[in-house]
Amino acid sequence: MTPHSSKPEIVVAVCAAIWGLFWLPLRALETLGLDPAWVTVGQFVAPLVCLLPFACVRLWRRQPVGANQAVTGLLIGGALALYCESLLLTDVVRALVLFYVMPAWGTLVEVGFMGRRFTLWRGLSLLLSMAGLVILLRVSADLEVSLNTGDVMALLSGMIYAVGAMRVRQAQEITVFEQVFAFFLFGGIFAFALTFLPIAGFGVLPTVSVLKAVAPWMMLIAVVFMIPVIWGLYWGNRSVDPGRLGILLQLEAVVGIGSAAILTDEPFGWREATGALLVISAGLIEVIANRPER
Secondary structure (H helix, E strand, C coil): CCCCCCHHHHHHHHHHHHHCCCHHHHHHHHHCCCCHHHHHHHHHHHHHHHHHHHHHHHHHCCCCCCCCCHHHHHHHHHHHHHHHHHHHHCCHHHHHHHHCCHHHHHHHHHHHHCCCCCCHHHHHHHHHHHHHHHHHCCCCCCCCCCCCHHHHHHHHHHHHHHHHHHHHHHCCCCCHHHHHHHHHHHHHHHHHHHCCCCCCCCCCCCCHHHHHHHHHHHHHHHHHHHHHHHHHHHHHHCCCCHHHHHHHHHHHHHHHHHHHHHHCCCCCCHHHHHHHHHHHHHHHHHHHHCCCCC
16 A cells, blocks of 8 residues: 655645735735736746746647646636736735635536535535625625625636636646646736726736836746746645645635735724635535545
8 A cells, every 4th residue: 555645735735825925926016016917917927938948848749738728727827817816906805705705606516517416514615605705795784795896806716716626627637737837828818818907007008117127026926936836736636635635725715814914904804804714614614515425
């Protein structure tokens, strides 16, 4: 019997925790003069530039690079592009909590399209997610909702990611390089399309001086943050069972919410704390709900 290795779990835990701090470089780049849409574009383009030489070598060897993973790449990459935008257009805690309502959408997708049973655990996860959403968004008795553009993007990102995750689970096995390259390639295309949204101060083209100032930082973030973290998550996903993976990925929400509460002056009262607790609890219960059925 092959001994169990905890290395993949450690890699996933570390990458998830680091990803919870992703809002910090995003906001730092924004302070250098980039509009939110172009900050997000840079998070996909810079890693893609770094990976392109390796993709060319693979093509020369007649190996796939992931260019045929368009639909999945657009869904997963597009979801993360919207998530990046939300971190710049709304409070960090709101963006994280609204994105992590994802278990609710995942339950609906799996029950509606994958034929999974609607169990008590899935029902409880759905209820907790919706309760966290109602509290955070201050839904009133007459169903009025407090939503801004960033909130909408965070919600949409969770919905799209749930559909993309379903496709990943149903797809045939491909290499980690293909997954990572497709993520940055098609996510970058989606992020570029977002620059055309008619939102004031959102997608204004950066000046040459701003590009010169941010380009080195973009490449540094790509090499030491984006590529290692995304690669680690995709690689670890292959070796960690879904239950443990789901729990480990909740570290992102915990680290992100905690760091935002400490490092920003954004509102963090009982609504934000309760909403975060309910949504994280829903994610953990979703892990139980998705245990392999006999």
